[in-house]
Amino acid sequence: MKIVVLKFGGTSVGTIQKIKKVADIIANYKRKNYKVIVISSAMSGVTNNLIKKSFEISDNFSDAEYDILLSSGEQMACSFIAGRLVHKGYKSRSWTSWQVPIFTIGAYKNARINQINKKEIIKYLKEGGIPIITGFQGVNHENRITTIGRGGSDATAIMFAKFFKAQRCIIYTDVEGVYTTDPNKLKKAKKIKQISYEEMLEMASLGAKVMQPVSIQDARLNRINIEVRSSYKKKMGTLITKKSNIINNRIVTGISSTQNDSKVSLIGVRDRPGVAAAIFKPLSKNLINVDMVVQNVSANGKETDLTFTIKTEDLNKTKKIIQQNKTINYRKLLFEKNVSKISIIGVGMITTPGVTYRMFQTLANKRINIKVISTSEIKISVLIDKKNTQKALISLHKEFKLDKEK
Secondary structure (H helix, E strand, C coil), X not given: CCEEEEEECCCCCCCHHHHHHHHHHHHHHHHCCCEEEEEECCCCCHHHHHHHHHHHHCCCCCHHHHHHHHHHHHHHHHHHHHHHHHHCCCCEEEECCCCCXXXXXXXXXXXXXXXXXXXXXXXXXXXXXXXXXXXXXXXXXXXXXXXXXXXXXXXXXXXXXXXXXXXXEEEEECCCCCECCCCCCCCCCCECCEEEHHHHHHHHHCCCCCCCHHHHXXXXXXXXXXXEEECCCCCCCEEEECHHHCCCCCCCCEEEEEEEEEEEEEEEEECCCCHHHHHHHHHHHCCCCCCCEEEEECCCCCEEEEEEEEEHHHHHHHHHHHHHCCCCCCCEEEEEEEEEEEEEECHHHHCCCCHHHHHHHHHHHCCXXXXXXXXXXXXXXXXXXXXXXXXXXXXXXXHCCCCCCC
């Protein structure tokens, strides 16, 4: 069977008029003789409203009941889509996670799909039906509903593409695809036609909102090609695929910026084996994510300065944890809020010398000082003053010729 999996995000099904448009898109694939499997998110705003109501009931709302509550949003959207398709003369019905069923493992609120029962869906597809399936959820070994966490509907679509060996997996959203940088921050940002899993994973982890990192990782591990495109326009979107499928001469694919980071520095830490672990262990236990880390050892080898970045919302908690940590000795503890992380990402950097120099020289030409540097095989990140974020984005976008169509 020629199967296509179509996933529609919350903004794509946000109103009844938009749902009618979604039904037209689905019908178009059906007319092209595809067997269509549809995964839907909840209508935009519905999930947040349900979360708000759960806090009004209790500030310690049960995780299991939380998942049941939130799953109702997708059910409503799926019912509307199926109802519209039936109105248009197509055979369609909604399917909840337990009706398929979609099996999950892991904790409530953050489960993962590990198996999908294909029997009834395959039968329905052969009968000419269009199944509209609730994203973001499954059932566990106790037959209780679980949710998959942020980006859960994307993950549902990817796993359906895997288990049903779909020819295509298309994520419909409110943007035309993946851009070289945030188009809301830079008007000259260009849509990327193709991007590797690795590049997309880096961009998503650095704040690109098109897809969540966990969904991209699922696609990479299962070698599922993903098309990201707009539900409002007929233009081609962005293909997320493996590196070997991409033919281009790009060095840098995209640039990201984050502005909710803070810098923490411990000055004069007594240097000994295990001191870094002693600092970061309690932060990890308190679910504080540490990003860029730089360590400088003094000339006498007895002291070290340790600098790292965290999310600004974790700053007060971090300060308290470090100050209460009696296993480390240091002379001074410094914090800096008004910083921004700028990153360039691209698989082309693996085989191209001089990229680091070009980035640093470009920033130097604009009199932008670099506070912290972090690198990986396909990414270079620097920490700068927040006031210079826009200037850095513009200059780096131009330096690596991302202003031009690819």
